[in-house]
Amino acid sequence: MPIVTVKMLEGRSDDQKKVLVEKVTAAVTETTGAPAERVTVIIEEMKKNHFATAGVRASDQ
Known part of the structure; x- marks a missing residue:
C-alpha cells in the first residue's frame, strides 16, 4: 500500500x-x-508565506 505525499505551494x-x-x-x-x-x-498545500528558499519567502518574490 504505497502512500505518496506531494507538498506544493x-x-x-x-x-x-x-x-x-x-x-x-x-x-x-x-x-x-x-x-x-x-x-x-x-x-x-502550503501558503506562499510558509515556504522559503535561500531565506526568501515565496510570497516575497
Missing part, C-alpha cells in the same frame, strides 16, 4: 491536482507493481 486548480494524482498513481503502479486501488496520494 497553493494555487493549482482542481483540474491540475486531478491530473497530478492520476499521473503519480500511474508512476507508482508502473514502478512498484502495486495495483492502483492500493496507491494513496496526499496533497499538502
Whole structure:
C-alpha cells in the first residue's frame, strides 16, 4: 500500500491536482507493481508565506 505525499505551494486548480494524482498513481503502479486501488496520494498545500528558499519567502518574490 504505497502512500505518496506531494507538498506544493497553493494555487493549482482542481483540474491540475486531478491530473497530478492520476499521473503519480500511474508512476507508482508502473514502478512498484502495486495495483492502483492500493496507491494513496496526499496533497499538502502550503501558503506562499510558509515556504522559503535561500531565506526568501515565496510570497516575497
